Amino acid sequence: MVVSSLKLQDLIEEIRGAKTQAQEREVIQKECAHIRASFRDGDPLHRHRQLAKLLYVHMLGYPAHFGQMECLKLIASPRFTDKRVGYLGAMLLLDERQDAHLLITNSIKNDLSQGIQAVQGLALCTLSTVGSAEMCRDLATEVEKLLLQPGSYVRKKAVLTAVHMIRKVPELSNIFLPPCAQLLHERHHGILLGTVTLITELCERSPAALKHFRKVVPQLVQILQTLVTTGYSVEHSISGVSDPFLQVQILRLLRILGRNHEESSEVMNDLLAQVATNTDTSRNAGNAVLFETVLTIMDIRSAAGLRVLAVNILGRFLLNNDKNIRYVALTSLLRMVQSDHSAVQRHRPTVVECLREPDASLSRRALELSLALVNSSNVRAMTQELQSFLESCLPDLRADCASGILLAAERFAPTKRWHIDTILRVLTTAGTHVRDDAVANLTQLIGGAQELHAYSVRRLYSALAEDISQQPLVQVAAWCIGEYGDLLLEGGCEETEPLQVEEEKVLALLEKVLQSHMSLPATRGYALTALMKLSTRLRGDNNRIRQVVSIYGSCVDVELQQRAVEYNTLFRKYDHMRAAILEKMPLVERGGTPDEEAKESKEAQLSEAALVPTEPQASKLLDLLDLLDGTFEAAQPPPALEPSPGGTLVHLLDLPCASPAPASIPDLRVFEREGLQLNLSFVRPPGTPALLLITVTAVNTSGADVTHFVCQAAVPKSFHLQLQAPSGDTVPAQGGLPVTQLLRILNPNKAPLRLKLRLTYNHFGQSVQEIFEVNNLPMETWQ
Amino acid sequence: MQFMLLFSRQGKLRLQKWYVSLSDREKKKITREIVQTVLARKPKMCSFLEWRDLKIVYKRYATLYFCCAIEDQENELITLEIIHRYVELLDKYFGSVCELDIIFNFEKAYFILDEFLLGGEVQETSKKNILKAIEQADLLQEISYSTSLLC
Numbered sequence: 033m034v035v036s037s038l039k040l041q042d043l044i045e046e047i048r049g050a051k052t053q054a055q056e057r058e059v060i061q062k063e064c065a066h067i068r069a070s071f072r073d074g075d076p077l078h079r080h081r082q083l084a085k086l087l088y089v090h091m092l093g094y095p096a097h098f099g100q101m102e103c104l105k106l107i108a109s110p111r112f113t114d115k116r117v118g119y120l121g122a123m124l125l126l127d128e129r130q131d132a133h134l135l136i137t138n139s140i141k142n143d144l145s146q147g148i149q150a151v152q153g154l155a156l157c158t159l160s161t162v163g164s165a166e167m168c169r170d171l172a173t174e175v176e177k178l179l180l181q182p183g184s185y186v187r188k189k190a191v192l193t194a195v196h197m198i199r200k201v202p203e204l205s206n207i208f209l210p211p212c213a214q215l216l217h218e219r220h221h222g223i224l225l226g227t228v229t230l231i232t233e234l235c236e237r238s239p240a241a242l243k244h245f246r247k248v249v250p251q252l253v254q255i256l257q258t259l260v261t262t263g264y265s266v267e268h269s270i271s272g273v274s275d276p277f278l279q280v281q282i283l284r285l286l287r288i289l290g291r292n293h294e295e296s297s298e299v300m301n302d303l304l305a306q307v308a309t310n311t312d313t314s315r316n317a318g319n320a321v322l323f324e325t326v327l328t329i330m331d332i333r334s335a336a337g338l339r340v341l342a343v344n345i346l347g348r349f350l351l352n353n354d355k356n357i358r359y360v361a362l363t364s365l366l367r368m369v370q371s372d373h374s375a376v377q378r379h380r381p382t383v384v385e386c387l388r389e390p391d392a393s394l395s396r397r398a399l400e401l402s403l404a405l406v407n408s409s410n411v412r413a414m415t416q417e418l419q420s421f422l423e424s425c426l427p428d429l430r431a432d433c434a435s436g437i438l439l440a441a442e443r444f445a446p447t448k449r450w451h452i453d454t455i456l457r458v459l460t461t462a463g464t465h466v467r468d469d470a471v472a473n474l475t476q477l478i479g480g481a482q483e484l485h486a487y488s489v490r491r492l493y494s495a496l497a498e499d500i501s502q503q504p505l506v507q508v509a510a511w512c513i514g515e516y517g518d519l520l521l522e523g524g525c526e527e528t529e530p531l532q533v534e535e536e537k538v539l540a541l542l543e544k545v546l547q548s549h550m551s552l553p554a555t556r557g558y559a560l561t562a563l564m565k566l567s568t569r570l571r572g573d574n575n576r577i578r579q580v581v582s583i584y585g586s587c588v589d590v591e592l593q594q595r596a597v598e599y600n601t602l603f604r605k606y607d608h609m610r611a612a613i614l615e616k617m618p619l620v621e622r623g624g625t626p627d628e629e630a631k632e633s634k635e636a637q638l639s640e641a642a643l644v645p646t647e648p649q650a651s652k653l654l655d656l657l658d659l660l661d662g663t664f665e666a667a668q669p670p671p672a673l674e675p676s677p678g679g680t681l682v683h684l685l686d687l688p689c690a691s692p693a694p695a696s697i698p699d700l701r702v703f704e705r706e707g708l709q710l711n712l713s714f715v716r717p718p719g720t721p722a723l724l725l726i727t728v729t730a731v732n733t734s735g736a737d738v739t740h741f742v743c744q745a746a747v748p749k750s751f752h753l754q755l756q757a758p759s760g761d762t763v764p765a766q767g768g769l770p771v772t773q774l775l776r777i778l779n780p781n782k783a784p785l786r787l788k789l790r791l792t793y794n795h796f797g798q799s800v801q802e803i804f805e806v807n808n809l810p811m812e813t814w815q
Numbered sequence: 816m817q818f819m820l821l822f823s824r825q826g827k828l829r830l831q832k833w834y835v836s837l838s839d840r841e842k843k844k845i846t847r848e849i850v851q852t853v854l855a856r857k858p859k860m861c862s863f864l865e866w867r868d869l870k871i872v873y874k875r876y877a878t879l880y881f882c883c884a885i886e887d888q889e890n891e892l893i894t895l896e897i898i899h900r901y902v903e904l905l906d907k908y909f910g911s912v913c914e915l916d917i918i919f920n921f922e923k924a925y926f927i928l929d930e931f932l933l934g935g936e937v938q939e940t941s942k943k944n945i946l947k948a949i950e951q952a953d954l955l956q957e958i959s960y961s962t963s964l965l966c
Contacts, residue, residue: 044919084922091828091921093843112959116952120925128836150952153930160934161834185948188938196934222939229936267941270896277940280893320892327890355861360891391860 038063040084047092060089071102079106080117087121100125100132107139112150115143119154128164137167144174149185152178156189160196168197172204179211184220191215191226195233202237209234209241216251221268221275224255228281235288242289249289249296253303256282260307271315279307283324290332297333304329308341316354323349323360330368343368343375350382355391362386362397369404380405384414387421395421396429403436411444415454422461430465434458438470448481452488456505460495463502474508479515479617489516493533497541501550507558510545513538514562515616517569535570539563543580553589560584560592564599568614568757578603608727608772611756697812703802706795707734708763710743712806714813724785724813726775730763734795738763741793743773748786752778763793785814816889816897816935817869818845819928820882821917826850829879829917830924834935853880863891874898878914901931904945926952 038046043063050056067082075082083102090096103126106118126133136158143155156178159171175197178190194208208230215227235242259274259282268275286304290297307325312318322345329342349361365383369376383405386398399421406414415437422433437458445451455474458466478488489512496509513520520533545551545559564581567574581603584596602610703710708730715725728745732738741761747753758773779785787806794800821830828850833842852866853873864871866884872894873882881898885891902912904927909916917924930945932938939945 041919048918088921091831093828112952112955114959116926116956117922120922127833129838148955150948150955153948153952157929157933161832162836164836189933192933192936192938195936221941222944225937225940267943270900275940276893276896277937280890281937284888284890316892317896320890320896323892324890355859356863356892356895359861359863391857393861393864 038085040081040088043085044088047088056092060092060094064089064094068098071098076105076109080111080114083117083121087117087124090124096125097130100130104132104135104139107136107143112148115151115154119158122158123161127162128167133162133164134166137170140167141171141174144171144178149183152186153189156186156193160189160193163193163196163200165200168200168204172197172201172207176207176211179208179215184223188220188222188226191223191230195226195230198230198233198237205234205238205241209244212245213248216248216255221278225278225281228252228278228285232281232285232288235285246289246293246296249286249299252282252286252289253300256286256307257303260310270317272312273315273317273321276317276321279321280324283307283321283328287328287331290328292333294333300328300332301335301338304334305338305341308338308345316356319349319352319354319357323364326364330364330372339372340375343372343379347379347382350379350386355389355394358386358389359394359397362394362401366397366401366404369401376401377405377407380410380414384417387417392426392429395425396432399425399429399433399436403440406440406444408444408446411440411446412450415440419454419457419461422458427465430462431467434462434466435470438466438473442473448477449484449487451477452481452484452491456491456495459502459505459508460499463505466504471504471507475511478508478512485516486519486522488512489520493520493538493541496545500541500545500548503550503552503555506545506551506555510542510555510558510562513542514558514565514569517562517566521570535572536576538566538570539576542566546580546584553591556589556592557595560595560599564595564602565614567603568611574603607759607769608729608774609725610759612725612774612776697810700806700808700810702789702806703791703804705800705802707765708732708738708793708795710789710791714810716812722778722780722782724777724779726777726787726813728773728775728789730771731767732763732765732770733767735765736796737765737768739794740799741771742791744790745775746788746790747777748783750779750781750783751785754778779814782814785809816894816932817884817886819884819932820846820849820880821924822846822850822880822882823914824854824878824880826854829914830921830928832925832928832932849882849884853882862895872898876902879917897932897937900942901928904931904942907942907946908949 043059046059047056050059063085067086070078070082079102083099083106086096086099086102090099099121103118103121106114107122109115109118122136126136140155140159143151146152156175159167159175163171175190175193178186179194181187194204197204198208212227212231212234215223215230218224218227231245231248235245256279259279264274268278270276273279286296286300290300304325308322308329311322311325313322326342326345329338334342343365346361346365349357350365352358352361362383365376365379380402383398383401387395387402389395389398399418402414402418402421418433418437418440422430422437425433438455441451441454445454452474455470455477459470459474478484481488492505492509492512495505496513500506517538520538521535542559542563546556546563551559560581563577567577578600581596581599584592585600587593587596602613697714697716699714700712701709702712709732711729711731713727713729715727717723717725728743730738730741730743739762741758741763743758745753745755754776756774756776758771760769760771763771777785787809789802789804789806791802792800817833817835819830819832820828822828828846831842831846837845849866849871852864853871856864856873862872862874864873869884869886870889870891871882871884872891873880874895875881881902883894883898885894905912905917905924908923908927909920927945927949930939930948939948
């Protein structure tokens with residue numbers, strides 16, 4: 033007694049009638065219960081109907097595994113109705129991951145060998161859709177037999193089943209290679225198409241097969257030729273193009289056969305030219321063939337003229353109204369931009385036009401292609417286009433566009449200034465999307481371009497004043513202001529608008545960056561360091577800076593806190609070294625690609641010039657010539673370089689918590705008068721053997737302040753002396769904050785050091801002048 | 816071709832043909848992702864998009880999206896022709912096909928597809944031949960069905 037259940041159509045109606053997901057589930061669960069019962073009872077007559085319902089439910093996403101065995105039963109049934117649904121079920125429910133999968137092998141085998149072609153078709157279809165490797169091995173010979181039997185319906189399916197089998201079990205190529213030659217003589221389009229597909233598959237998997245099939249190139253050419261000229265059949269054509277499916281498949285095989293093979297390429301040359309010029313391009317079918325032709329031309333060893341023809345076809349595609357055609361054109365041009373660069377360059381204006389496409393897939397392609405087309409002659413125009421694209425493009429393209437522009441700028445920048453401007457513009461437009469190394473690159477670039485320091489710092493200052501949210505920009509600007517703050521305040525720079533910048537404004541801006549919640553920790557680090565550097569670049573007193581620095585000494589961020597504490601210490605205890613430590617940075621070495629080495633050596637030369645110190649105060653020692661005997665040379669601002677770029681860095685690193693000197697050269701008390709004492713402390717930085725740093729410290733233990741304190745020094749001729757600005761000119765009484773001054777002495781010849789000092793000051797209402805030579809200089813100071 | 820999906824504008828699956836072996840879970844995940852991606856496309860956009868390492872070719876006919884996933888070396892434009900040919904076949908078979916036809920006769924939709932593509936490749940380029948084959952199979956089904964009822 034069969035429980036009456038719904039017909040398929042009724043079930044579908046009912047499911048569609050359900051108003052909610054829950055209702056749908058209810059209907060389906062009820063029906064599935066019926067179906068399961070029916071399967072259990074084993075009703076053969078209605079099994080196919082039950083399975084059909086189950087398959088519908090399966091498509092909606094519901095479980096249907098309990099129908100697997102039913103598929104097997106239906107496949108084994110002699111009735112065509114059963115087989116049809118059974119095989120469909122097998123394809124949907126019984127793929128190779130299922131345990132029951134192999135069980136269909138036997139049925140398929142039987143169905144392949146019995147005579148009804150519709151049934152054979154079903155079996156072949158299932159085999160080629162879900163056949164596992166094992167199944168393919170088992171049934172290979174059956175399929176081979178079917179390849180050669182007369183009926184075209186079964187044959188065409190057998191050929192494609194062979195394709196699937198080879199994909200699953202490559203060794204089966206041995207079986208299916210021999211019949212190909214004969215199959216290629218077929219007239220039936222379906223069989224021919226399948227054969228070409230089969231040969232393609234064989235050639236892609238085995239170089240031996242590839243070699244073997246090269247000999248059919250003439251035959252393929254002939255087939256295609258006939259197809260496009262005389263073999264036109266309405267039955268197989270689309271919009272006036274002869275069987276485009278077959279054409280495309282043949283063209284693809286020709287591509288594989290002609291690749292890297294002169295002889296084959298030559299044989300197909302004329303045909304390709306013919307197809308390229310004669311195919312009707314008014315509809316998609318023709319364009320599909322044309323497209324495949326272009327791909328083939330570009331991939332084989334085609335004649336130069338043919339290649340140009342192909343690129344031009346793509347150029348025409350770029351102007352086509354159909355977006356899809358434009359898309360494939362951009363994709364293909366991108367693939368050949370390296371190999372046929374000049375040909376593709378000719379279409380650059382059209383490519384650039386495609387940047388304006390509203391469709392993101394197209395504009396992305398256009399962007400990639402545009403970037404690939406930038407070269408030294410078009411870099412200005414292209415960058416302009418790309419910058420405007422950057423301003424208006426979708427967010428997910430921004431990062432690629434920004435890094436593309438920066439890369440192009442690096443490779444082809446005509447001038448340093450243009451380069452800086454370009455990076456600046458990218459940072460302002462799309463600052464959040466640039467890569468991390470953009471900041472390092474820009475600082476490197478600016479650092480190396482000494483003539484542009486004033487220009488850069490002004491532009492960056494203006495940009496920063498407008499917007500402190502774009503982190504990379506803020507970081508570079510902060511760094512630049514810190515380094516070149518002095519240039520910012522000096523009068524005019526002819527390349528920018530006259531900008532009157534006040535010290536207070538600069539400090540305020542940096543403080544704003546420090547406090548802003550938009551600033552990343554790294555950015556705040558930059559700002560803090562910049563403020564610190566300004567303490568030696570600006571003319572005002574440093575109270576504001578000192579205040580900020582001491583506030584940040586208790587900042588929650590550990591990195592900032594550490595910096596602040598260090599800077600604070602610098603102010604309080606090592607003020608005499610502050611100027612040296614905060615000197616302008618030398619150019620940092622950066623690992624560059626071979627492209628950049630030339631640039632780097634140029635920059636290195638520039639940096640050497642840049643190292644000429646531009647500290648605010650040059651020493652005024654020329655008076656000393658009058659006072660000292662001739663063997664002494666007054667110090668002048670040295671044109672020579674610091675011997676090692678790491679000098680200042682080493683110095684910083686040497687700043688330990690306790691003692692000021694890493695080398696243990698003892699301090700020297702060189703002068704004492706009425707409570708005013710002068711001490712010398714010495715540092716020989718390890719990396720620079722010729723350099724000696726002397727810190728002169730003046731302490732006043734008396735009851736009255738020492739004012740107008742000036743210390744001057746002189747050394748022998750072979751030495752170079754540089755005097756930094758003193759920390760002040762008043763030495764407060766009662767052991768108040770000492771005045772310190774740094775002397776840098778270069779002694780390349782390691783000559784014995786001699787030092788003369790001249791002091792002038794007011795003390796106890798009297799003006800004092802003292803000149804003396806320092807005795808007992810330790811040997812370690814010059815050896 | 817790796818797979819073909821047909822779905823409505825609400826994202827309901829109407830047909831799924833997989834030419835590669837994947838677990839049920841993977842199939843569901845992929846389907847969900849692709850349906851989401853394609854439905855998010857604006858009407859004026861091109862018919863191609865990149866998804867993982869495949870190319871998705873899709874076209875909307877009335878309320879149904881036809882979506883094919885092809886490999887890198889396959890021709891997108893000819894895939895559009897494949898989709899169009901399939902729609903034509905359905906149209907000829909059902910007489911002015913609409914989504915409801917495909918919902919209520921989903922097995923037929925599969926049978927027709929299986930006469931046009933095999934293992935992901937085109938097996939027959941003549942519309943006439945395909946429709947003839949379907950016709951014959953339908954006839955065979957009729958006969959076998961009525962025969963069994965009699966015995």
